[in-house]
């Protein structure tokens with residue numbers, strides 16, 4: 001055996017990081033070392049094992065045989081809060097805590113198959129990071145059996161290693177912040193920030209070379225209270241002062257069902273407030289912007305950072321121009337009786353939050369223009385990926401608009417308005 005390996009082995013014995021397991025967990029560990037060995041070996045790697053926090057601390061002691069596994073408690077944030085009150089309090093004030101509520105608020109959510117909405121698959125696979133009401137947990141259990149993943153504190157430091165080192169890497173965010181409508185992983189990965197981080201990991205740059213991760217910008221000093229200025233939807237109150245942009249954001253809010261076709265607030269506005277889907281005051285938005293600037297200033301001049309963030313704002317404005325024009329075209333088709341309402345739709349107006357459940361091809365186009373291409377344009381700008389902002393965002397929006405215009409023309413030609 002090479003010397004290095006021998007001394008590593010010796011160090012392992014001497015350091016003996018594995019504290020003695022609490023008495024209540026000895027039987028759990030003995031039996032689970034056979035039934036689920038991967039769980040026990042991961043737990044042994046954790047700081048919990050080191051600190052003698054056993055299986056019983058999180059799962060209780062009610063279950064003790066293969067036949068009564070249903071008696072084992074599944075821990076949520078309140079279990080962790082007994083020992084980690086600060087992180088849980090931050091999380092409860094974060095956007096993550098609202099993920100389940102925001103998902104449930106979507107207009108066609110309740111028509112989806114439970115397999116897509118419940119825990120760990122489809123929408124629920126990612127939105128399980130949010131807090132779940134007990135009533136929802138019961139409803140899920142009724143349809144699909146035991147409700148796993150409620151209020152996931154294991155989303156970023158996964159069970160049962162619960163490792164801070166894992167949580168600090170951008171990959172910890174990747175399984176959710178990727179793909180269709182929020183490709184932050186792909187954008188970051190392609191940005192100078194992501195590339196630098198990758199090169200640090202590969203050893204091409206020294207370990208201390210500056211390279212921000214998702215966590216540097218969104219969880220400064222380990223703050224679990226993630227929240228941004230513009231959020232996912234890229235809307236905010238009060239509406240922008242610039243009259244043209246204001247009009248475009250108003251049109252977009254109509255297509256989100258927040259305003260009715262006449263521009264009056266709907267019940268959806270309360271939902272948006274409740275699930276913090278938009279900042280409701282100038283001060284709230286500015287607070288998040290200032291917090292972000294403090295982070296940029298660790299590595300950039302303030303004027304550089306400010307101008308870069310302002311360009312992100314301007315990208316939203318530019319994208320909103322194209323988006324509003326497309327929405328108006330489709331709204332015109334409703335006005336002229338060329339499109340009809342579908343199941344559960346309350347008004348004669350396009351609703352992009354109906355997602356793939358929109359009834360017509362032209363509305364499906366509008367949905368991808370909003371959810372995929374407008375998102376890429378501004379999210380790509382904020383995440384410093386020129387390719388996403390331009391080619392996968394802006395350029396695709398131009399194409400969408402041209403296609404929507406052509407489709408509307410064709411609909412009017414083949415079936416003239418009443």
Ligand code: HEC
Pocket residue numbers: 024025027028029031032035055056059060061062063064065066069070072073146
């Ligand atoms: C005699 C063996 C045995 C002992 C002792 C035991 N378990 Fe289990 N446990 C099992 C088996 C087997 C399952 C899996 C049942 C299944 O396949 O769904 C299980 C399941 C679980 C589950 C998952 C429950 C679920 O609904 O999926 C948890 C959590 C758990 N055990 C924790 C513990 C804890 C904590 C202790 C000690 C207090 C313990 N176990 C003691 C055998 C044991």
Ligand code: HEC
Pocket residue numbers: 025028029032036039040043048053054055056057058059074075147148149150154159160162
């Ligand atoms: C720090 C808290 C914590 C400790 C300590 C802990 N667990 Fe868990 N365990 C969790 C969490 C969180 C989940 C996920 C619950 C969910 O999905 O709802 C979980 C889930 C499980 C599951 C079911 C899910 C699966 O992947 O099969 C089993 C079985 C389990 N734990 C066994 C154990 C055993 C055995 C020990 C001790 C060696 C242990 N746990 C120690 C927090 C803990």
Ligand code: HEC
Pocket residue numbers: 047048051053057058075076079080081082083084153154157162163164165
């Ligand atoms: C009975 C108390 C207790 C409970 C319950 C508990 N922990 Fe811990 N946890 C500890 C202790 C003790 C440590 C290590 C000492 C420290 O905080 O420095 C620790 C450390 C951690 C760490 C840091 C690990 C590292 O790599 O440094 C994470 C992450 C963590 N816990 C997450 C959780 C989560 C998530 C839950 C709930 C599912 C949970 N803990 C439940 C006591 C607990």
Ligand code: HEC
Pocket residue numbers: 095096097098099100102103125126127128129155156167172173174175176177214215218219226227228229230231232275
């Ligand atoms: C299990 C899936 C999952 C993981 C892992 C995850 N997130 Fe999230 N994140 C979400 C969901 C879902 C939302 C939307 C929350 C809502 O709807 O209220 C969200 C929202 C956010 C927001 C708020 C955006 C806004 O509206 O202002 C930020 C910032 C964020 N996540 C950053 C991160 C970072 C950084 C990581 C990794 C350290 C991470 N997330 C890991 C699922 C996840």
Ligand code: HEC
Pocket residue numbers: 077080081084087088091092096129152153154155156157164167168215219221222223224
């Ligand atoms: C979005 C990803 C994410 C989620 C969700 C998350 N954490 Fe963390 N957690 C992190 C990161 C990143 C760190 C490391 C922060 C740092 O750099 O110090 C961390 C660190 C911790 C630590 C160690 C703190 C220390 O100073 O050593 C604890 C304890 C912890 N988290 C508990 C929790 C609990 C409890 C929950 C559920 C309410 C939770 N975390 C949910 C990402 C997350």
Ligand code: HEC
Pocket residue numbers: 170173177182184185186188189193212213214215216217218228229230231232288289292309312378379382383
């Ligand atoms: C260099 C800093 C930085 C890094 C690194 C970074 N972000 Fe962001 N992120 C931002 C800024 C700036 C915004 C826009 C803030 C605003 O709305 O004012 C943002 C916005 C977001 C949002 C809200 C929607 C959006 O995209 O505009 C989410 C979610 C998010 N980031 C997740 C992530 C994830 C996940 C990673 C890593 C894969 C990451 N970010 C990496 C700075 C960063």
Ligand code: HEC
Pocket residue numbers: 102103106109122123124125126127175176177178179181182231232233275276277278355
């Ligand atoms: C791959 C993981 C994933 C899946 C699957 C997923 N989401 Fe999300 N969702 C996220 C993330 C991450 C965010 C936050 C993105 C951001 O802020 O840019 C989010 C944001 C949202 C928001 C916006 C919240 C806000 O405050 O603005 C809603 C609503 C939503 N999702 C509903 C759904 C519904 C409904 C489904 C299923 C049809 C679904 N999601 C499927 C990860 C997912």
Ligand code: HEC
Pocket residue numbers: 192193196210211212216217292293295296297298299300305308309384
């Ligand atoms: C931990 C340090 C660090 C943080 C924090 C950071 N950056 Fe950077 N950033 C860098 C480095 C290093 C580069 C590569 C510089 C180069 O290309 O010569 C870079 C590059 C960039 C670039 C690409 C353009 C250029 O100059 O090459 C932009 C845009 C940018 N950063 C904006 C931001 C913004 C906005 C923030 C805050 C939201 C931020 N950065 C936070 C380190 C950081």
